[in-house]
Amino acid sequence: MTRRTRTWLLLMPAGTWFLVMLLLPLTVVLVFSFGERAPAGGVVPAFTFEQYANLPARWTAFKNTLTLAPVGTLAALLIAYPLAYFLAVKVDPKWKTILLVLVIVPFWTSILIRSYAWIFLLGGRGLPALLDWIGIEGVRLINTPFAVLVGIIYGYLPLMVFPIFVSLDRLDKRLLEAASDLGATRWNTFRQITLPLSIPGIATGCMLVFILLMGEFLIPALLGGGKVFFVGNALVDLFLQSRNWAYGSAVAVTLVIVMLITVTIYMRLINRLGASREDVSIM
């Protein structure tokens, strides 16, 4: 077997996977999006832009997704960075592994079950009752954008913590000594050395969280109570409830395009900010 055939053979499973599970369905969705709604669900083949013309009807879903996804990503970043920094730089090495495992522990239970726990916590008999008891009355948390944000941050925090942790953990601590030796204060050492060198981790974490958030539907469905609607929820609704596949496909294609555009802009920004050619590798 030549080197070349071996390489191809090894790439086959992934290649097949991408072709069958990604490209093919995407093509189907694209074709559907130009079709017309069949009365009993499904699609009547056609070539019409009618579905796309109807998009503004779902504007709220796009608006919610495009606000809460970036806000959620940013909030997760702000919470995750200090935690990742603590785990990578400050903590006694013998505790490191245990604490890292604790970060993943929530993943051992389904997000569905954990979100139900949040329904209780944010619901009338949870936190609001507690606030009521200390004298802050009439606070409503469940079924608000805030509840969705809390759920999002909670669910996606580990995905943000890990890439940042890795980049900070790999950071050569002697560089920090060198900076201090050259007269940099702690703050300047962080700002000029630690932060720029952890950009790859930040970039990866934000990308992971942002992309997954754009397609999120479970958390808004459970904690938003149908009032805080994501594109994901719109898709569930269109495909499963109203069985309007053609329109659903158009919404899905639009979401993919919006994602491509935002991610491209994001990558451009990161690369400009980004340290060196060698250090920045985003996904």
Next chain:
Amino acid sequence: MDQTGYGGALSEAVRTPVAEFRAVSKRFGDVVAASDLNLAIAEGEFLSFLGPSGCGKTTALRMLAGFEAPSSGQILLDGEVVNDIEAHQRPVNMVFQHYALFPHMTVAQNIGYGLRQRRPRLSKAEIAQKVGKALDIVRLGGFADRRIWEMSGGQQQRVALARAIVNEPKLLLLDEPMAALDRKLRKEMQIELQNLQRQLGITFVLVTHDQEEALSMSDRICIMRDGRIVQIGSPRELYDHPQSRYVAGFVGSSNFFDGTLVTANGVSASVRLANGDVLEGSMATDLPVGHAVCISVRPEQVALTREGEGLPVIVQNRIFLGEHTEYLVKHQELGEFLALSPRQSELADGPFETGDTLLASWDASAALVLERN
């Protein structure tokens, strides 16, 4: 021993030491990394800490830089106690073992890093001018905008050097700076460092485990062992007048013969060896009669002859070194030892062959009586 570690001749120059250790000890938990260090470093000198790994030399350097605080004792810079002054406020810069250059900055940005930290701020033009000058000094003009990973190991080392000297520190600390370079480059860098030191007049403090490096570059060497300073002196002093077997063995190489001190008058001494022979030697330190001692004789002090007086030995091995020939010889009772013969002496007597029986002798003044450990 003189507390500051300076011999009489040098003491004139030491009125204002640029740095000083006063009874400094450092413990990490139960481990004593440095104990009771007393040392004054003179303005403009090139001082080396020499010792095997784990001897405390790096700890000493890190305490000067401010990365470690002494557990007890005082560290002074320019006559002021700096125990509580943090690294970033000390007028001291370091060249790190693996350079620790900032990978996300260009060569010029690395070199200018220290200057950009100054308050009040320096103007951009001023920084650029100083960086340019530093680049010229380390002969890297034209490399200003290169990325660090585009530079070779030797070039990276020059960048690290420039990044430190551009700040005109009181002390330049060098932590095994040559460890990552190949032999040829190391030789070049040694010469370059020495020139640089003379040119800039900055006090250099080098940490190394390489005796050759320490001997060739330093004005003074501070030999360390197990966290303690064993002996301080110029390379020549240490070589000619080691005060312990450890130093004699660490600086250059030497032959040692164990025995017991039988007579001593402060200058010369006689030592009874294990086989009952009595050898004459000169005292390196004061030791009482009856003490377990050893006699140290440098290989080049051992004269080999076919006739005359001396210990009867048989040539075991011969290594031709060009200028010199090294003979491994064996005495019936004293065992094997080395003799280094210069070329000229050979020409007269003819080269000795393996198996030849010869006579080994040396001057009593070249046989140093030292404490055994």
